[in-house]
Amino acid sequence: MKNSSILVSVSVVVSNDNEIVAEFVEQTSAVLSEKYEYYELLLVDNGSTDGSDLTVQALQQRIPNVRLIGLSRPYDKQTALAAALDHSIGDYVVIMEMDHDPPDMIPTLITKAISGYDVVIGEQIGDESGFFLDKWLTSLFCRLSSKILGYPIELRPSYFRVISRQVVNAITRIRNKSRYLKYLNVQVGFRHTYVPYQRIHRRRARHERNRLFRSIFYAIGMITANSAIPLRLAALVGLFASFLNLLYFGYIFIVTLVNERLVEGWLTSSVMNTTMFFFVFLILTVLSEYIAHILEETRDQPLYFIKYETSSTTSIYTDEKLNVV
Amino acid sequence: MSGLADQNYEVIVIGGGFYGCCIALFLRHSFQRIAIIEKEADLLTRASYLNQARVHHGYHYPRNIITALRSSINFPRFVFDFRHCIDGSFTMVYAIARNNSKVSAFQFRRFCESINAPIKQAPQSICNLFNRSLIEAVFTVREYALNAVKLRQWIKQHLEAAGIHVLFRKKVQRVTADQNDHVAVVLDTGECLVGQHVFNCTYSQINTLLRNSGIPLLPLKHELAEMALIEVPDELKRLGITVMDGPFFATFPFPPRSLHSLSHVRYTPHTEWYDEEYYRDAHHYLETAQIQSRSVFMLKDAQRYLPLLREARHVESLFEIKTLWAQNEIDDGRPIVFRKDHGVKNFSTIMGGKIDNIYDIIQALREFQAYCKDTKSSQSSWWFA
Numbered sequence: 210m211k212n213s214s215i216l217v218s219v220s221v222v223v224s225n226d227n228e229i230v231a232e233f234v235e236q237t238s239a240v241l242s243e244k245y246e247y248y249e250l251l252l253v254d255n256g257s258t259d260g261s262d263l264t265v266q267a268l269q270q271r272i273p274n275v276r277l278i279g280l281s282r283p284y285d286k287q288t289a290l291a292a293a294l295d296h297s298i299g300d301y302v303v304i305m306e307m308d309h310d311p312p313d314m315i316p317t318l319i320t321k322a323i324s325g326y327d328v329v330i331g332e333q334i335g336d337e338s339g340f341f342l343d344k345w346l347t348s349l350f351c352r353l354s355s356k357i358l359g360y361p362i363e364l365r366p367s368y369f370r371v372i373s374r375q376v377v378n379a380i381t382r383i384r385n386k387s388r389y390l391k392y393l394n395v396q397v398g399f400r401h402t403y404v405p406y407q408r409i410h411r412r413r414a415r416h417e418r419n420r421l422f423r424s425i426f427y428a429i430g431m432i433t434a435n436s437a438i439p440l441r442l443a444a445l446v447g448l449f450a451s452f453l454n455l456l457y458f459g460y461i462f463i464v465t466l467v468n469e470r471l472v473e474g475w476l477t478s479s480v481m482n483t484t485m486f487f488f489v490f491l492i493l494t495v496l497s498e499y500i501a502h503i504l505e506e507t508r509d510q511p512l513y514f515i516k517y518e519t520s521s522t523t524s525i526y527t528d529e530k531l532n533v534v
Numbered sequence: 535m536s537g538l539a540d541q542n543y544e545v546i547v548i549g550g551g552f553y554g555c556c557i558a559l560f561l562r563h564s565f566q567r568i569a570i571i572e573k574e575a576d577l578l579t580r581a582s583y584l585n586q587a588r589v590h591h592g593y594h595y596p597r598n599i600i601t602a603l604r605s606s607i608n609f610p611r612f613v614f615d616f617r618h619c620i621d622g623s624f625t626m627v628y629a630i631a632r633n634n635s636k637v638s639a640f641q642f643r644r645f646c647e648s649i650n651a652p653i654k655q656a657p658q659s660i661c662n663l664f665n666r667s668l669i670e671a672v673f674t675v676r677e678y679a680l681n682a683v684k685l686r687q688w689i690k691q692h693l694e695a696a697g698i699h700v701l702f703r704k705k706v707q708r709v710t711a712d713q714n715d716h717v718a719v720v721l722d723t724g725e726c727l728v729g730q731h732v733f734n735c736t737y738s739q740i741n742t743l744l745r746n747s748g749i750p751l752l753p754l755k756h757e758l759a760e761m762a763l764i765e766v767p768d769e770l771k772r773l774g775i776t777v778m779d780g781p782f783f784a785t786f787p788f789p790p791r792s793l794h795s796l797s798h799v800r801y802t803p804h805t806e807w808y809d810e811e812y813y814r815d816a817h818h819y820l821e822t823a824q825i826q827s828r829s830v831f832m833l834k835d836a837q838r839y840l841p842l843l844r845e846a847r848h849v850e851s852l853f854e855i856k857t858l859w860a861q862n863e864i865d866d867g868r869p870i871v872f873r874k875d876h877g878v879k880n881f882s883t884i885m886g887g888k889i890d891n892i893y894d895i896i897q898a899l900r901e902f903q904a905y906c907k908d909t910k911s912s913q914s915s916w917w918f919a
Binding site: 216381515 | 588633651665668690780781800806830831833835838
């Protein structure tokens with residue numbers, strides 16, 4: 210029995226995925242067309258240069274309900290995801306990653322969502338990748354984020370999730386330039402749940418260079434973009450330092466009164482200089498991070514630009530039998 | 535010829551759509567015996583009924599200034615001549631989408647001013663109907679809904695008054711050259727009519743007729759178009775809404791049924807084909823194809839922009855073939871196609887574009903002495919003899 214009461218959108222970002230995009234589209238459409246009367250598969254081409262767009266356009270001749278939106282250049286993943294959410298029309302939007310999310314799981318997640326959840330997140334089981342340091346930092350971040358941001362954020366690289374229309378509408382209203390879907394997801398609230406799933410491997414995992422550093426930047430970016438707590442901490446530290454400075458000033462004052470022989474001031478003044486400069490630079494570091502965000506937010510320009518859009522034109526060339534002329 | 539000597543006409547118009555009927559009316563100034571041959575049981579039943587729910591003022595074509603300018607020039611004239619068939623009581627709204635639109639609100643405004651089409655910022659009560667994170671700006675404009683049924687009555691009255699014969703349920707099979715540069719029109723029943731001038735105004739069937747007659751085809755593109763008829767909530771009943779300019783939608787009053795039509799740039803065209811690449815009989819295709827309605831997609835997408843549409847109810851979907859001049863894919867123009875003596879002498883093919891551009895084709899016909907013997911009428915209004 211096909212479900213005809215909802216429209217399901219599956220949204221995927223394509224960035225140079227020519228080798229797997231055809232397989233993914235075929236499998237996903239097969240699953241969707243079997244289970245749902247109304248569905249769409251939305252591919253956001255994030256400036257691919259390997260001909261992924263042509264492959265998809267060729268598929269559109271044959272496979273119905275496939276939409277392709279081409280961004281004008283490669284944007285970061287979060288912006289591409291924003292474009293995907295902006296253009297999905299479904300009652301439920303499924304976010305997937307082509308590399309490893311199994312289309313077979315879509316109906317399970319949707320069914321869970323229909324049973325009363327606004328966000329259903331796929332939780333990968335058996336994540337064998339990553340070193341010890343990686344895992345430790347990940348769990349550290351998770352704890353840190355729940356303290357600083359107020360929500361525990363999954364840092365594991367999975368986006369597989371179903372989002373209801375209500376939540377999509379809420380998220381798409383947030384037009385921050387620094388955006389993190391995982392954070393936005395929890396930030397807007399609504400009911401969440403998790404469904405475990407086993408990843409598949411459509412191709413040999415891409416060798417990600419500097420993954421550790423990227424994760425660290427990602428974590429720092431997410432925290433500073435969404436929380437003022439580090440800024441407040443920096444301000445407190447600054448306050449503390451200036452308080453010390455005040456004490457030191459008092460000490461100098463008293464010493465000047467009590468002691469008349471003031472020759473050796475070199476040590477103290479250089480100690481003071483180093484301490485103060487340490488704090489000044491610490492504060493400047495944090496401030497510059499925030500100023501970077503302010504800069505991005507105040508540049509009032511669209512998140513992204515769209516180059517083209519194409520849809521399935523399920524072809525007339527295949528239904529010859531209807532046209533006996 | 536098979537005892538049909540009385541079936542001689544000065545002018546035969548094939549196709550009783552809006553353009554065919556108007557051309558017949560215009561030619562009545564210069565000719566006595568005119569016939570219209572119509573395949574269906576009534577006039578204006580197909581594209582003229584379905585595709586033309588509004589009288590354009592050019593707002594729709596910010597990327598083709600000629601079509602826009604002609605629409606805007608012809609608009610007052612059309613509104614006057616067909617004042618009995620239009621309904622001006624609706625508020626017409628153009629909303630500019632924030633993402634993926636080919637024009638910005640600023641450009642749209644400038645464009646409207648450059649073609650002298652009135653445009654105003656919409657009142658707050660109308661703006662509030664839209665999701666402002668998806669809609670950049672909302673304008674009200676002067677545009678009217680066209681009542682296709684009243685238009686049909688109007689045309690019928692005038693045809694009758696002008697004494698023009700209309701042959702219903704007759705399908706033309708082909709045309710061939712006859713003696714004295716006349717044109718023979720052969721029906722699929724084998725009957726044969728002869729006309730001094732014959733006009734092929736069959737829109738989506740133009741190439742079918744040309745092909746059956748062994749005449750080179752025109753570069754036409756066809757689309758199987760779906761228009762959903764919906765019942766909208768009361769707040770929207772008096773509004774006609776168009777979201778510009780890209781893969782968006784328009785929902786418009788459809789007076790013959792007291793409903794709203796809903797069309798969507800992405801979902802309305804189901805399939806398309808180019809006759810030059812792959813010929814097929816458009817009407818036959820429409821009758822035989824298995825078409826699954828996409829009204830759900832249209833509504834779901836439209837609801838994002840206009841949340842009130844969640845309360846709209848889909849009544850039914852109408853399907854029709856839309857034919858376009860193939861070279862206008864990019865700039866979105868809708869020119870009228872006019873080919874005189876195409877394949878056979880005195881046989882002309884005319885494809886209508888927008889309904890209010892009818893005056894352009896009349897003007898084009900006037901250029902020919904053969905169609906405009908009566909010089910007086912060429913200056914005055916051509917409707918009323």
